[in-house]
Structures are given as C-alpha cells and as structure tokens.
Amino acid sequence: MLGEFELIQRYFTSSTQGHGVALGVGDDATLLTPTAGQQLVVSVDTSVVNVHFPSDAPAKAIGHRALAVALSDLAAMGATSRWCLMALTLDQQSLGGHKLDDDQAVSVWLQAYAQGFLTLCEQHETTLVGGDVTLGNLSIGVTVMGEVPSGGALTRRGAQAGDIIAVTGALGGGGGGLALWQQGERDLAHPLIARYLLPMPRLAAGRALRGLASSALDISDGLIADLGHLRQASGVGATLEVDAIPLAEGLVDSLGPQRALKAALSGGDDYELLVTIPQAHWAQAAAALKPLGIALTAIGRCEEEPGVRGVPPEGETGWQHFVEQTPSGSDPSGNRRGESP
Amino acid sequence: MLGEFELIQRYFTSSTQGHGVALGVGDDATLLTPTAGQQLVVSVDTSVVNVHFPSDAPAKAIGHRALAVALSDLAAMGATSRWCLMALTLDQQSLGGHKLDDDQAVSVWLQAYAQGFLTLCEQHETTLVGGDVTLGNLSIGVTVMGEVPSGGALTRRGAQAGDIIAVTGALGGGGGGLALWQQGERDLAHPLIARYLLPMPRLAAGRALRGLASSALDISDGLIADLGHLRQASGVGATLEVDAIPLAEGLVDSLGPQRALKAALSGGDDYELLVTIPQAHWAQAAAALKPLGIALTAIGRCEEEPGVRGVPPEGETGWQHFVEQTPSGSDPSGNRRGESP
Numbered sequence: 001m002l003g004e005f006e007l008i009q010r011y012f013t014s015s016t017q018g019h020g021v022a023l024g025v026g027d028d029a030t031l032l033t034p035t036a037g038q039q040l041v042v043s044v045d046t047s048v049v050n051v052h053f054p055s056d057a058p059a060k061a062i063g064h065r066a067l068a069v070a071l072s073d074l075a076a077m078g079a080t081s082r083w084c085l086m087a088l089t090l091d092q093q094s095l096g097g098h099k100l101d102d103d104q105a106v107s108v109w110l111q112a113y114a115q116g117f118l119t120l121c122e123q124h125e126t127t128l129v130g131g132d133v134t135l136g137n138l139s140i141g142v143t144v145m146g147e148v149p150s151g152g153a154l155t156r157r158g159a160q161a162g163d164i165i166a167v168t169g170a171l172g173g174g175g176g177g178l179a180l181w182q183q184g185e186r187d188l189a190h191p192l193i194a195r196y197l198l199p200m201p202r203l204a205a206g207r208a209l210r211g212l213a214s215s216a217l218d219i220s221d222g223l224i225a226d227l228g229h230l231r232q233a234s235g236v237g238a239t240l241e242v243d244a245i246p247l248a249e250g251l252v253d254s255l256g257p258q259r260a261l262k263a264a265l266s267g268g269d270d271y272e273l274l275v276t277i278p279q280a281h282w283a284q285a286a287a288a289l290k291p292l293g294i295a296l297t298a299i300g301r302c303e304e305e306p307g308v309r310g311v312p313p314e315g316e317t318g319w320q321h322f323v324e325q326t327p328s329g330s331d332p333s334g335n336r337r338g339e340s341p
Numbered sequence: 342m343l344g345e346f347e348l349i350q351r352y353f354t355s356s357t358q359g360h361g362v363a364l365g366v367g368d369d370a371t372l373l374t375p376t377a378g379q380q381l382v383v384s385v386d387t388s389v390v391n392v393h394f395p396s397d398a399p400a401k402a403i404g405h406r407a408l409a410v411a412l413s414d415l416a417a418m419g420a421t422s423r424w425c426l427m428a429l430t431l432d433q434q435s436l437g438g439h440k441l442d443d444d445q446a447v448s449v450w451l452q453a454y455a456q457g458f459l460t461l462c463e464q465h466e467t468t469l470v471g472g473d474v475t476l477g478n479l480s481i482g483v484t485v486m487g488e489v490p491s492g493g494a495l496t497r498r499g500a501q502a503g504d505i506i507a508v509t510g511a512l513g514g515g516g517g518g519l520a521l522w523q524q525g526e527r528d529l530a531h532p533l534i535a536r537y538l539l540p541m542p543r544l545a546a547g548r549a550l551r552g553l554a555s556s557a558l559d560i561s562d563g564l565i566a567d568l569g570h571l572r573q574a575s576g577v578g579a580t581l582e583v584d585a586i587p588l589a590e591g592l593v594d595s596l597g598p599q600r601a602l603k604a605a606l607s608g609g610d611d612y613e614l615l616v617t618i619p620q621a622h623w624a625q626a627a628a629a630l631k632p633l634g635i636a637l638t639a640i641g642r643c644e645e646e647p648g649v650r651g652v653p654p655e656g657e658t659g660w661q662h663f664v665e666q667t668p669s670g671s672d673p674s675g676n677r678r679g680e681s682p
Contacts, residue, residue, distance in 0.1 A: 022491075023496060026497075027418070027496050027498075027558075027574070028384065028413075028415075028417035028418055028497070028559060029382045029383060029384035029414045029415055029417070029420070029485075030382070030383050030384065031380045031381070031382055031418070031489070032382075032383060033380055033491070034375040034380075036377065039373060039374055039375075040372070040374075040375055041373075042370055042373060042424070042471055042484075042486070043371065043426075044427070044471050044472065044473050044482070045428070045473050046430060046473045046475045046482065048477035049477075050477075051476060051477055072369075073370045074370055076369035076370070077368070077370045077372070083383070085484055086385070087385050087387040087482040089389060129383065130383055131385065132386050132482070134389050134392060134393070135389070135392060136389035136391075137477060137478035137480070139430055139477060139478070139480055141385070141387065141428040141473070141482035143385060143426055143471075143484040145383070150374070153364070153372055155364060155368050156367075156369070216369075217368075217369050233367070
C-alpha cells in the first residue's frame with residue numbers, strides 16, 4: 001500500500017491555487033485567507049460504515065455522501081462553501097473484501113471514492129485543504145468551512161408566530177432509498193437510491209434565502225424531529241398541513257402511501273432545508289429559488305402555542321433507520337446516527 | 342445511552358462566549374469571526390484505537406492526546422490556536438469492556454475523556470466550537486483552527502544552507518514511552534509514559550520563533566524522517582551532530598544508550614519542533630524560548646549538498662511502532678500511523 005502522503009498526492013490533490021488558499025496541502029497545516037467582512041461557518045460530520053452508509057455502497061457514493069451531509073449544514077446557514085478537510089479511515093471492508101496490500105483494489109476504490117468527493121467539491125467551488133488517512137474501521141470525518149456576510153447567517157433561532165414553514169425540494173427520498181437498498185435495489189440511477197446515497201446539499205437555496213427566511217436547518221433526522229429542534233431554538237409552536245408535504249419522486253409507488261408519508265415525516269437523510277419565512281417575504285423567497293430549479297413548498301405555520309399540531313400517527317413513531325451488526329458485534333441499539341450539534 | 346445532543350451538552354459544553362465565536366454549538370454550524378490581518382491555519386488529525394493509542398490507555402490521556410497531536414501542527418506553523426472541532430466515534434472497547442448501555446461506565450469514561458480534552462483546550466485558549474459523536478470503532482478526528490499574522494507563518498520551505506538545525510525540548514520520549522507501555526508500565530506520572538500519552542504541543546515556542554526560524558515542522562514521524570520532509574520541501578541537505586541530540590529524561594536508564602538513540606532518531610511521537618535558524622538569529626531565538634522554559638538545542642547544520650550525513654545505523658532502520666491486531670483482525674502491515682499531509 002502507498003504511504004499516506006503519496007496516497008493523498010495521487011488521489012486527492014486538486015488545484016488549491018487561489019480560492020483563498022495561501023499554502024495548500026503538504027505542510028503541517030494549511031494557510032487560508034478569510035474574506036474581509038465575512039464570518040466563518042464551520043461544521044464537522046462523521047460517516048461510519050454500517051452506521052451511516054452500508055458497507056457495500058459504491059465508493060463513489062461513499063465519497064460524495066460524506067461530503068454532502070457536511071455541506072448540508074453550511075447550506076442551512078446560508079453560507080458559501082469555501083474549504084473542507086477530510087479525515088479518512090480505511091479498512092478492508094471498504095474494498096469489498098480485498099486486502100489492503102492488493103494495490104489494484106485499493107487504487108480502484110480510492111479513485112472512485114476521490115471522484116465522488118472531488119466532483120462534489122467542484123460543484124460547490126469547495127477546495128480540499130487538509131486531510132488525514134489512517135487504517136482502521138472505515139470512517140470519514142469531514143470538516144467544512146464556509147463564509148457568510150457578517151450578521152447574515154440563517155440560524156435555527158429566528159422563527160416567529162405567523163411565519164410560514166416551508167421545505168425545499170421533496171421529502172422521504174432518504175428513508176425511501178434506504179428501504180429499497182435494504183430490499184436489494186443497487187441502482188444508483190434509481191431516484192430514491194440517488195436521494196439516499198447521493199444527496200445534494202442545498203447551498204444555493206440557503207444563500208438565496210438569506211435575508212428572507214427567519215430560520216433554517218437541514219433535514220437530517222426527519223421532518224418532525226428537525227422541526228422540533230427549530231421550534232425549541234426559536235421558542236415557537238407549529239401546525240403542519242401534512243397533505244401539502246412534497247413527496248420524493250417514486251416514493252408512493254415504491255412504499256405505498258402510508259410508508260411514504262412516514263418516510264417523509266420521520267425518515268430523515270433528506271438534506272433538504274426546513275425554513276420559516278415571514279409572510280411578507282414569501283413571494284420573494286419563492287421567486288428567489290425559481291431560477292435555481294428548486295421548489296419551495298409551504299407545509300405549515302408557526303404559532304405562539306408551544307408544541308406541534310397536525311402530525312398524523314405516521315410521524316409519531318420513529319423510522320427504522322439503517323442499522324446493521326458491526327463486525328465487532330456492537331449493540332445496534334441507541335442513537336447510532338450522527339447529528340451535528 | 343444519552344442522545345448525542347445531550348451527551349455533547351453534558352460533557353463538552355464550554356463557555357464559547359467571546360473568543361471570536363459569534364454563534365456556538367447548537368445550530369447546524371458554528372459562526373466564527375476571524376481576526377482582521379490574520380491568516381487562518383487549519384489541520385485535521387485522526388487518532389484511532391490500536392493504531393495511534395492503546396485500547397487500555399486512560400480516557401483522560403486519549404482525550405488529551407488526540408487534541409495535542411493536532412495542536413502540534415499549529416505549533417509548527419507558529420500559529421495561535423483559536424478553535425477546534427471534535428468528531429468522536431465511540432465503541433465499547435473505549436470503556437474497558439463495559440457495554441454502552443451501562444450509563445455509569447459511559448459517564449465515567451466520557452467525563453475523564455472530556456477533562457483531558459478540555460483542560461488542554463483551556464491551556465491553549467482554544468474553544469471547542471463543533472462536534473459530532475457517533476458509534477463505531479473508537480476514533481477521534483480533531484480539526485484545529487488557529488491564526489497567524491498574514492505572511493508570518495513558519496513553513497517547511499525556508500531552510501537555507503548554513504542555517505542551524507535545532508529541536509525544542511528533548512527527543513525519544515514518545516518512542517521510549519511506547520516501549521515501556523508495551524512492557525506493562527501504566528503510570529501516567531512516569532516521565533516517558535507522560536511524553537508518549539500526554540504530549541505537550543509547542544505552541545508558545547512556535548509563536549516565539551516566528552520571524553527567527555527559517556523553517557519548522559513538528560516531530561511526529563521521527564527526527565530522521567521529519568528532517569527528510571524539511572530537506573525535501575526546502576531543497577537543502579544536512580549534517581547532524583548526533584551527540585548533541587537532547588534525550589528525554591530517563592530514556593537511557595529505561596532503554597540503554599543504543600535503543601535510546603534509536604528512539605530519538607526514529608521513534609517519533611515526540612511532538613517537539615524541528616526548526617532551522619539562520620546563524621544571525623540564533624542568539625535571539627534561544628533567548629526567546631528561555632522565558633518559556635523550553636530548551637532549544639542545535640543538532641546540525643543545513644548544507645547545499647543534498648542528502649543527510651552523520652546519521653548512525655540506529656537512525657537508518659525504522660522504529661517498531663505501536664501496532665496491535667485490531668478486533669476485526671485486519672492486517673497490521675503497512676503504514677498504520679497517520680501523518681498530516
């Protein structure tokens with residue numbers, strides 16, 4: 001196997017000239033030049049094999065997804081993504097049972113992984129500025145760094161009674177894709193599998209909603225759970241109009257109406273934005289997302305009265321998340337899914 | 342077991358008011374206010390159980406060490422540490438065989454781990470601004486963020502023929518402590534065990550050497566290997582004066598003179614700084630470290646002629662690094678140790 005340094009040089013070196021990078025990969029640390037008048041927006045997310053993604057997921061999807069879930073947190077703040085750091089822990093499992101000393105298997109896996117990771121980097125003008133590769137159970141920690149005009153970030157705290165609750169895109173694709181994967185579907189081109197394994201962080205939508213949305217977060221735990229986080233942070237209650245929730249393409253066909261709704265309410269892993277928008281800003285917000293080709297759908301209203309109303313039974317019980325016995329036989333009970341604090 | 346959010350709130354919440362933190366832990370991402378005129382210095386390091394530290398290391402030492410090895414990279418750049426993010430992956434092993442559903446065992450372990458991590462944070466005025474806790478094989482990824490006056494960072498690139506090669510502190514303690522640990526020594530107060538499990542990143546020394554040292558990096562792989570990185574980046578050769586290398590306290594007594602020298606030359610894990618200093622700056626550099634109580638010892642000279650001279654046979658073969666069969670039975674061959682690219 002290649003030394004770590006050669007490995008990073010071969011697979012993960014992208015052009016770091018410009019883009020605010022004063023000194024790129026290759027020294028003890030990286031030097032970045034932040035933009036005057038901007039605040040830094042930082043977040044870290046870990047993706048662990050058999051916890052956050054199946055061990056037999058394609059390498060390209062693993063690389064894409066690990067970065068996507070981290071970028072999604074920047075999207076929820078309305079930030080422009082600038083830089084990321086990747087801590088990759090590799091094991092044999094990641095290579096479909098090939099030994100790590102089989103250079104060709106490593107090479108094929110890493111190439112596909114790097115392609116998934118770096119393609120998403122390019123799409124969001126994000127430069128990989130630091131990395132660490134170690135051996136152990138497959139796990140990827142991604143730190144993302146973005147910028148936002150000082151004072152302009154979207155947070156979970158600003159929702160007020162009367163604000164419209166809305167979501168970008170459509171929900172339930174993450175949970176629905178997981179269910180299909182567990183039934184044996186392996187086609188990355190299947191819309192639900194793509195939603196689960198190749199989620200698209202809504203960075204452009206988050207930026208477009210700055211100054212218009214009163215609060216925002218990304219839907220990683222599920223609509224009901226994440227709405228709970230937003231309600232708690234903002235000190236508001238809510239009523240949902242369940243019939244208005246946009247469902248992911250093919251979801252009802254694949255799961256039937258009841259499980260489809262459940263996936264949308266509590267499946268999680270959608271990485272759409274959940275936002276609140278004052279009525280006076282609604283038309284402008286919808287217009288701002290239109291040129292991006294991203295739908296913005298009103299699904300309820302914030303209220304003074306605490307708690308949440310309008311949640312059908314499907315949303316009150318948890319979704320069966322992806323859980324599998326890990327090789328070391330650890331107890332799969334408990335909260336196995338990561339969540340950015 | 343506690344949910345992740347409660348877990349972070351209970352164990353890892355430190356005061357984030359001020360310190361450039363505009364919005365702390367609890368939203369999708371953290372908002373930081375960088376200092377005008379400073380460059381950001383960022384690095385990530387992963388510490389994996391049975392790869393970078395033994396599974397039976399005390400929790401306090403695991404927390405301390407994971408942060409220390411990351412901070413050491415900032416020290417090598419001459420940066421002031423400001424913020425860090427921690428991605429903690431927990432498993433049962435970390436708790437000495439206790440199940441994760443035994444709340445008291447988790448609580449005791451996490452409290453000690455957090456104490457080790459946060460105490461070192463305080464010592465270096467570093468604020469924990471983001472985290473992620475997942476289940477899986479014990480592993481800790483730490484992203485550190487510091488600042489340095491624009492253009493003032495120490496890099497690996499500036500060494501010139503004629504510059505003095507010097508090290509802070511003493512060498513061989515990391516390798517020596519590891520050897521003792523493998524022989525059964527478990528006393529954290531033993532100076533060599535402390536050097537191995539509780540290394541002190543040389544942040545103050547790095548800052549003091551800004552404008553004086555022509556290049557710098559931290560000794561994580563071993564003096565000879567890291568001198569090689571410095572020579573390559575700067576395009577210089579070197580002659581070492583092996584007798585001048587300062588050896589860690591108790592090293593010769595514990596290992597004998599030959600293995601002691603070998604630990605100092607290729608043991609690694611010392612996290613001292615290896616620097617080059619133009620002769621004209623030498624007196625000032627030594628004087629700058631004196632009030633910090635950190636020794637600066639000349640151990641050689643940079644030369645035009647490529648390659649390295651004066652290395653005894655002890656430095657030409659690698660050190661027997663910490664390697665143990667992982668629970669999943671992975672092949673321990675290959676480069677198991679992380680290194681910041």
